[in-house]
Amino acid sequence: MGKTVLGIDIGGTNTVWGLVASGGQILRRGQISTRGYDDVASYIHQLYTSIHQALGPDEFNRVEAIGVGAPNGNFFTGQIEFAPNLEWKGIIPLQALLVEQFQKQVRLTNDANAAALGEMQFGAAIGMRDFILVTLGTGVGSGFVANGQLVYGHDGFAGELGHVIAIRNGRACGCGRNGCLEAYTSATGVVRTALELINELPHSTTLKKEGLSAKKIAQAAQHGDAVAKRVFEITGEILGQSLADAVAITSPEAIILFGGLVQAGDLIMQPLREAFEANLLSIYKHKVRILLSALPESDAAILGAAGLAAS
Amino acid sequence: MGKTVLGIDIGGTNTVWGLVASGGQILRRGQISTRGYDDVASYIHQLYTSIHQALGPDEFNRVEAIGVGAPNGNFFTGQIEFAPNLEWKGIIPLQALLVEQFQKQVRLTNDANAAALGEMQFGAAIGMRDFILVTLGTGVGSGFVANGQLVYGHDGFAGELGHVIAIRNGRACGCGRNGCLEAYTSATGVVRTALELINELPHSTTLKKEGLSAKKIAQAAQHGDAVAKRVFEITGEILGQSLADAVAITSPEAIILFGGLVQAGDLIMQPLREAFEANLLSIYKHKVRILLSALPESDAAILGAAGLAAS
Numbered sequence: 001m002g003k004t005v006l007g008i009d010i011g012g013t014n015t016v017w018g019l020v021a022s023g024g025q026i027l028r029r030g031q032i033s034t035r036g037y038d039d040v041a042s043y044i045h046q047l048y049t050s051i052h053q054a055l056g057p058d059e060f061n062r063v064e065a066i067g068v069g070a071p072n073g074n075f076f077t078g079q080i081e082f083a084p085n086l087e088w089k090g091i092i093p094l095q096a097l098l099v100e101q102f103q104k105q106v107r108l109t110n111d112a113n114a115a116a117l118g119e120m121q122f123g124a125a126i127g128m129r130d131f132i133l134v135t136l137g138t139g140v141g142s143g144f145v146a147n148g149q150l151v152y153g154h155d156g157f158a159g160e161l162g163h164v165i166a167i168r169n170g171r172a173c174g175c176g177r178n179g180c181l182e183a184y185t186s187a188t189g190v191v192r193t194a195l196e197l198i199n200e201l202p203h204s205t206t207l208k209k210e211g212l213s214a215k216k217i218a219q220a221a222q223h224g225d226a227v228a229k230r231v232f233e234i235t236g237e238i239l240g241q242s243l244a245d246a247v248a249i250t251s252p253e254a255i256i257l258f259g260g261l262v263q264a265g266d267l268i269m270q271p272l273r274e275a276f277e278a279n280l281l282s283i284y285k286h287k288v289r290i291l292l293s294a295l296p297e298s299d300a301a302i303l304g305a306a307g308l309a310a311s
Numbered sequence: 312m313g314k315t316v317l318g319i320d321i322g323g324t325n326t327v328w329g330l331v332a333s334g335g336q337i338l339r340r341g342q343i344s345t346r347g348y349d350d351v352a353s354y355i356h357q358l359y360t361s362i363h364q365a366l367g368p369d370e371f372n373r374v375e376a377i378g379v380g381a382p383n384g385n386f387f388t389g390q391i392e393f394a395p396n397l398e399w400k401g402i403i404p405l406q407a408l409l410v411e412q413f414q415k416q417v418r419l420t421n422d423a424n425a426a427a428l429g430e431m432q433f434g435a436a437i438g439m440r441d442f443i444l445v446t447l448g449t450g451v452g453s454g455f456v457a458n459g460q461l462v463y464g465h466d467g468f469a470g471e472l473g474h475v476i477a478i479r480n481g482r483a484c485g486c487g488r489n490g491c492l493e494a495y496t497s498a499t500g501v502v503r504t505a506l507e508l509i510n511e512l513p514h515s516t517t518l519k520k521e522g523l524s525a526k527k528i529a530q531a532a533q534h535g536d537a538v539a540k541r542v543f544e545i546t547g548e549i550l551g552q553s554l555a556d557a558v559a560i561t562s563p564e565a566i567i568l569f570g571g572l573v574q575a576g577d578l579i580m581q582p583l584r585e586a587f588e589a590n591l592l593s594i595y596k597h598k599v600r601i602l603l604s605a606l607p608e609s610d611a612a613i614l615g616a617a618g619l620a621a622s
Binding site: 129130144146147149151152153154155156157158159160161163164165167168175176177241244245246248249250251252253279281282283284287288 | 440441455457458460462463464465466467468469470471472474475476478479486487488552555556557559560561562563564590592593594595598599
């Protein structure tokens with residue numbers, strides 16, 4: 001029997017965990033709230049108690065390692081560092097706290113890096129040594145794998161593809177700069193593009209500014225709304241351009257896309273693929289596959305964290 | 312005694328070689344023309360003959376490995392693939408030809424990757440596990456080192472930083488696309504920027520359009536020519552912006568610059584450093600050093616190729 005590991009994904013609202021077999025089967029799973037504790041120690045204690053109860057002592061003892069994906073999680077320091085969406089502020093020594101509580105080997109990284117390891121161990125990147133994983137959610141994250149290893153960078157913060165400049169002097173980004181890829185190709189970026197187009201062409205669309213979401217824009221596009229379709233064309237084009245630039249740096253075999261936005265299907269994938277190929281340096285043309293994540297959305301975060309533990 | 316290796320750098324005009332000790336001392340060196348042979352086999356034979364004669368049989372036998380830097384050299388295939396500046400067209404199986412002739416282990420990569428390995432073994436990157444080497448010459452090349460390893464990419468063609476898009480829909484580049492970094496921050500890019508400024512401000516400069524070179528522009532700038540100074544400001548700014556984006560991907564400890572352009576010193580380095588810091592995502596600010604190559608220009612190509620052999 002292979003290695004059995006625990007994958008824990010810490011989100012802003014909930015923490016989900018799973019006991020994962022070496023083949024990627026989730027044998028058992030559970031979740032607790034990430035919010036509402038007096039301090040981190042109380043949260044860690046609650047996490048331990050609920051996992052220990054769910055597994056029972058025998059199964060708990062079989063856990064060989066724990067992988068944790070968390071916003072701003074740093075592989076080298078084992079700390080969560082200044083995560084804007086968590087209640088705990090500043091620097092949290094999460095790895096040390098978990099080791100102390102669980103008495104197991106613990107590895108920590110950020111969500112996108114964990115997702116890349118999940119795809120490599122269990123998903124669309126099995127057998128690949130050079131690929132890029134891009135998460136298109138509320139923000140845009142990425143994990144770069146080169147020579148079969150995750151690129152952590154000198155400080156553990158490599159892979160911030162969401163913050164390369166897609167459009168010089170472009171839109172304000174939450175990071176304080178302008179024109180970041182995340183400001184255009186995240187779920188919120190898509191809404192901003194739609195709001196701009198609605199302002200320009202208020203009578204050409206069924207979209208309403210109030211309560212707009214990426215999902216509503218995708219639905220309108222699927223029903224033929226020209227403005228909504230244009231939103232995804234613009235988004236795909238900008239993403240394709242930036243991905244072509246990333247290829248010139250690490251020359252991957254594939255780019256794997258993950259997250260809510262890719263559910264828009266061909267609406268985004270077709271302009272993305274076109275812009276990507278059109279912008280590639282000739283030596284890379286027709287060599288780099290753009291794939292969708294092969295992990296079920298509900299399991300991906302757990303499998304990503306488990307991939308880190310098993311790597 | 313450490314490993315003694317042969318470093319061979321194949322340039323468009325000349326091929327230079329050196330016998331290199333493990334500490335990076337060049338024990339013996341020589342050169343032959345790269346041009347004027349009937350075919351590649353004749354060139355390889357001439358290279359072998361001249362090296363064998365210069366070293367003598369005892370020293371030749373002590374050579375444990377051969378590293379070769381060549382334009383469009385591919386580490387994985389051992390081939391030179393469609394190098395525009397060499398007389399041999401198409402695909403040249405250089406590694407196989409050299410192994411057959413020299414009866415030694417041979418490794419091949421492109422010039423910029425070799426330069427990165429040279430800096431790591433003998434130069435400014437000793438002890439570094441994550442850095443970027445950027446060559447600013449006739450073109451712009453780069454080698455990315457992550458986790459202590461050169462990033463070759465899936466096909467051996469990683470590290471084409473010269474062909475990320477610095478300015479969308481910008482200048483035509485030799486690669487057939489528009490706006491590449493190389494079109495702005497190579498020696499030829501600098502001349503193009505100067506020609507544009509001379510056309511705009513013909514009476515504000517001592518620069519002449521005829522016979523213009525990066526060196527002449529640097530000299531004029533050092534004598535206070537405002538247009539020439541502005542050329543380096545623009546160049547440094549564009550390079551700083553693109554390097555800041557590259558940091559967001561591999562998060563290096565340092566970026567090492569190599570090549571003729573950096574001899575312009577503060578003229579280019581000051582605007583470069585300013586634009587670089589101003590454009591970095593906050594988590595990277597004041598963490599990434601921009602260094603100059605620590606290899607003497609005359610030896611760098613040999614030491615780079617030797618670094619590949621010794622790695």
